[in-house]
Amino acid sequence: MTLPQGVWWRGKAWISPGLGIFLGHAGNHDWHSHMAHQITVSLNGSLTVKSPSSSLTARAICIRAGVSHRIEADEVLSIYLDALSDEARALPDNVGVGITPIEIGDTAALRKLLSSADPSAHQIRQMVRRVLNLTTPPASDPRLQSVLAALKAPINGRQALAIRVHLSPTRFSHWFVEQTGLPLRSYRKWSRLVIALQHIAGGANLTAAAHAAGFADAAHFSRTFRELFGLDPSSALGHVSLKG
Structure with missing residues (x-):
């Protein structure tokens, strides 16, 4: 099915072990649940995240891994943290098990870094930790x-x-x-x-x-991608520049 004009996902995305980022316009998608913690920040006001049992509107929202959801937003910065990453283990204790508001720092420096020619994975990771106000995580098993x-x-x-x-x-x-x-x-x-x-x-x-x-x-x-992201990969990546 061809999506109507104005509802494509558009922007840039970065993927590396343990961490993913999307910066741009949030488009159409169905209910889905992915296996990473997602922190989405509205860049022009607030956003709404809906789960089957609740709805939350805030500037920045944490969606825990495995929670079925949909997002209503325009321009966003979304950060995906692998459940086994140090960053996931360092998330604040008051971030609950469903969808919860989260306090974040200024995103300007991270967005500037992502717009630079060739940011390193280490630079991006360090800036993400700063935006999310993460401290040293507890020792892992x-x-x-x-x-x-x-x-x-x-x-x-x-x-x-x-x-x-x-x-x-x-x-x-x-x-x-x-x-x-x-x-x-x-x-x-x-x-x-x-x-x-x-x-x-x-x-x-x-x-x-x-x-x-x-x-x-x-x-x-493609079936797995739709299950985890709520749309097929061609719709998700057609207008998104993906970098590793």
């Missing part, structure tokens, strides 16, 4: 880093991951949810999508990116 590394390998089933951290498969599933708030299957789906987007940012087409990330084909990738 070292087993999480081991699991995160293993999830990048071709063979990373639940049993192999459980053996890696010396847990039974059943206990591992519970432990992973305790640590991340997400089921392993959901997190793994999100991880594959991020890998595909990194390949697209590097110049690969949808089919090549889908295969490189472990999807069966481009159609499988």
Whole structure:
């Protein structure tokens, strides 16, 4: 279906391990839930985020991973934090489990950095931490880093991951949810999508990116993209410059 004029997603996006950013005009999308924490800031007033059970209007809103939602906004800065990232663990304790307002710093310096010729991932990450007023995160369970590394390998089933951290498969599933708030299957789906987007940012087409990330084909990738973002990748990326 062709979207009406004026409702395309337009702007720039950056994707790197653990962190994603969108800066621009928010367009049409359906209900969706992605497996990263999202902080969206209105750049021209306020925005409204709706979940199936609530609605919130504020300048900046945190949407926790796994929460089904829709956004009503115009010009926005959206920051996506991987559930296993240091930045996610450093989020304020008063940011709840659904959709909640969040206090942020001035976004001008981050927007200026994103508009520069070639900002580094380190520069962007440091500026994001400043905007979100993040302090040093609490120490993480070292087993999480081991699991995160293993999830990048071709063979990373639940049993192999459980053996890696010396847990039974059943206990591992519970432990992973305790640590991340997400089921392993959901997190793994999100991880594959991020890998595909990194390949697209590097110049690969949808089919090549889908295969490189472990999807069966481009159609499988597109279905997952719609599930996690609420629209198909061609509509999401057609007017968005994606950089890795």
